[in-house]
Amino acid sequence: xxxxxxxxxxxxxxxxxxxxxxxxxxxxxxxxxxxxxxxxxxxxxxxxxxxxxxxxxxxxxxxxxxxxxxxxxxxxxxxxxxxxxxxxxxxxxxxxxxxxxxxxxxxxxxxxxxxxxxxxxxxxxxxxxxxxxxxxxxxxxxxxxxxxxxxxxxxxxxxx
Amino acid sequence: xxxxxxxxxxxxxxxxxxxxxxxxxxxxxxxxxxxxxxxxxxxxxxxxxxxxxxxxxxxxxxxxxxxxxxxxxxxxxxxxxxxxxxxxxxxxxxxxxxxxxxxxxxxxxxxxxxxxxxxxxxxxxxxxxxxxxxxxxxxxxxxxxxxxxxxxxxxxxxxxxxxxxxxxxxxxxxxxxxxxxxxxxxxxxxxxxxxxxxxxxxxxxxxxxxxxxxxxxxxxxxxxxxxxxxxxxxxxxxxxxxxxxxxxxxxxxxxxxxxxxxxxxxxxxxxxxxxxxxxxxxxxxxxxxxxxxxxxxxxxxxxxxxxxxxxxxxxxxxxxxxxxxxxxxxxxxxxxxxxxxxxxxxxxxxxxxxxxxxxxxxxxxxxxxxxxxxxxxxxxxxxxxxxxxxxxxxxxxxxxxxxxxxxxxxxx
Numbered sequence: 001x002x003x004x005x006x007x008x009x010x011x012x013x014x015x016x017x018x019x020x021x022x023x024x025x026x027x028x029x030x031x032x033x034x035x036x037x038x039x040x041x042x043x044x045x046x047x048x049x050x051x052x053x054x055x056x057x058x059x060x061x062x063x064x065x066x067x068x069x070x071x072x073x074x075x076x077x078x079x080x081x082x083x084x085x086x087x088x089x090x091x092x093x094x095x096x097x098x099x100x101x102x103x104x105x106x107x108x109x110x111x112x113x114x115x116x117x118x119x120x121x122x123x124x125x126x127x128x129x130x131x132x133x134x135x136x137x138x139x140x141x142x143x144x145x146x147x148x149x150x151x152x153x154x155x156x157x158x159x160x
Numbered sequence: 161x162x163x164x165x166x167x168x169x170x171x172x173x174x175x176x177x178x179x180x181x182x183x184x185x186x187x188x189x190x191x192x193x194x195x196x197x198x199x200x201x202x203x204x205x206x207x208x209x210x211x212x213x214x215x216x217x218x219x220x221x222x223x224x225x226x227x228x229x230x231x232x233x234x235x236x237x238x239x240x241x242x243x244x245x246x247x248x249x250x251x252x253x254x255x256x257x258x259x260x261x262x263x264x265x266x267x268x269x270x271x272x273x274x275x276x277x278x279x280x281x282x283x284x285x286x287x288x289x290x291x292x293x294x295x296x297x298x299x300x301x302x303x304x305x306x307x308x309x310x311x312x313x314x315x316x317x318x319x320x321x322x323x324x325x326x327x328x329x330x331x332x333x334x335x336x337x338x339x340x341x342x343x344x345x346x347x348x349x350x351x352x353x354x355x356x357x358x359x360x361x362x363x364x365x366x367x368x369x370x371x372x373x374x375x376x377x378x379x380x381x382x383x384x385x386x387x388x389x390x391x392x393x394x395x396x397x398x399x400x401x402x403x404x405x406x407x408x409x410x411x412x413x414x415x416x417x418x419x420x421x422x423x424x425x426x427x428x429x430x431x432x433x434x435x436x437x438x439x440x441x442x443x444x445x446x447x448x449x450x451x452x453x454x455x456x457x458x459x460x461x462x463x464x465x466x467x468x469x470x471x472x473x474x475x476x477x478x479x480x481x482x483x484x485x486x487x488x489x490x491x492x493x494x495x496x497x498x499x500x501x502x503x504x505x506x507x508x509x510x511x512x513x514x515x516x517x518x519x520x521x522x523x524x525x526x527x528x529x530x531x532x533x534x535x536x537x538x539x540x541x542x543x544x545x546x547x548x549x550x551x552x553x554x555x556x557x558x559x560x561x562x563x564x565x566x567x568x569x570x571x572x
């Protein structure tokens with residue numbers, strides 16, 4: 001076992017991956033986004049119920065994936081529940097910087113709480129897509145505002 | 161008394177020919193178990209590449225100078241070497257390509273474009289690599305042809321009982337892999353070719369996982385096309401070949417157009433060379449072909465039968481040890497198989513396992529292995545795969561088992 005592995009798979013992350021929170025169906029969802037990572041077959045189905053003021057009243061997910069994507073989704077839903085759209089976008093950007101950046105952890109990362117523990121992903125560029133999959137789904141949900149949508153970590157070319 | 165061919169080879173000494181095996185990864189000695197993706201390269205092959213670039217390098221077939229003659233001669237000698245290695249009738253049956261994928265695309269587009277009509281059927285199997293699926297999907301889409309698939313059984317072998325219903329006279333070509341890159345299944349090539357020929361279909365064998373791993377003889381297999389990649393058998397990347405029976409190859413129109421493949425060119429029209437040069441437009445991968453011949457020399461010096469025996473023994477040892485691990489699901493047939501073991505473990509997702517092993521120096525592959533339909537067939541998003549070659553050892557397998565055991569404790 002080396003340090004990188006221990007940093008990537010912190011106990012909190014493993015705990016979320018084993019027992020994901022907010023895992024399940026969300027009746028009365030405003031938006032459902034189906035996200036997939038075709039490179040590894042991971043899938044997330046993210047359901048969001050928006051309040052009248054546009055905030056994320058409730059958020060749940062189903063699907064399957066690696067420990068990183070499951071933990072990311074679980075911790076994300078805990079963090080975003082009750083947040084406004086602007087807060088959500090701001091957290092999303094901060095999380096993206098956290099897992100992709102080369103610099104020291106940005107000061108605003110502190111507001112991520114437990115999600116900061118996912119910083120270890122930085123050292124594993126192949127795993128960034130796993131960590132970002134649920135966040136891409138929530139980004140789509142914000143744009144979508146209602147109905148269903150599908151997103152993918154790979155961009156599909158429609159020429160045929 | 162039968163003495164196995166592998167008993168006469170000093171396998172440990174061969175490791176010295178592969179400098180990369182002394183590499184350290186994340187501070188640990190490298191254990192390279194991703195040989196089905198690509199193999200490592202031996203020094204004698206690398207030395208021949210260097211000699212080529214230092215003493216021979218020139219373009220082929222058109223220079224009138226000394227170096228061009230040397231390069232042309234070496235390139236065509238490499239073609240002969242491949243022909244001999246595969247048991248082709250002659251060198252004209254060997255077309256150099258970038259690899260298996262390009263070889264199959266050549267057949268699908270140039271042969272398929274001419275001979276496959278609307279409503280004709282291309283028969284494939286559920287275990288095909290994307291490289292033996294997608295070119296046929298493109299053809300079918302363009303021509304209005306249909307695709308059919310031989311199902312795969314739970315044990316990872318083809319459901320041959322279904323063959324009579326699938327292999328009907330509408331089938332123009334039956335394409336299938338020799339050795340499955342996810343399951344390790346070795347398909348009965350000769351039998352499949354005979355059955356296909358009985359209904360008038362041609363046969364294409366994806367030899368990516370067999371060419372460097374076992375004796376392969378075109379006369380014995382009886383296929384019309386055989387595609388393989390050099391980089392999976394100790395040669396450089398970017399070189400491979402298509403074997404095609406001379407009669408079939410002669411009937412195929414040009415594919416890529418350009419220099420090297422023409423006899424004469426006028427502004428409006430051109431006349432083309434005979435095969436195989438008809439299919440080699442532009443400056444070919446000359447050094448690659450020479451490297452491929454050098455890799456063949458290297459493998460033949462060890463002996464393909466010996467390599468197959470060695471790898472089979474290693475694989476059954478790996479399978480036996482992996483069964484000791486809790487929550488282990490192994491894919492592929494129980495009996496004879498290629499040196500490939502796909503597996504999933506309850507404890508962890510294939511990507512987590514692969515990252516975990518990589519951090520301790522073991523190169524496995526996690527994912528769908530370009531076998532998405534096959535993964536769906538087995539109801540998994542992907543597997544982790546360990547694939548072996550003659551330079552791997554039982555000690556390396558023991559190390560992998562220890563690490564997978566650690567992974568079970570770590571993730572569950």
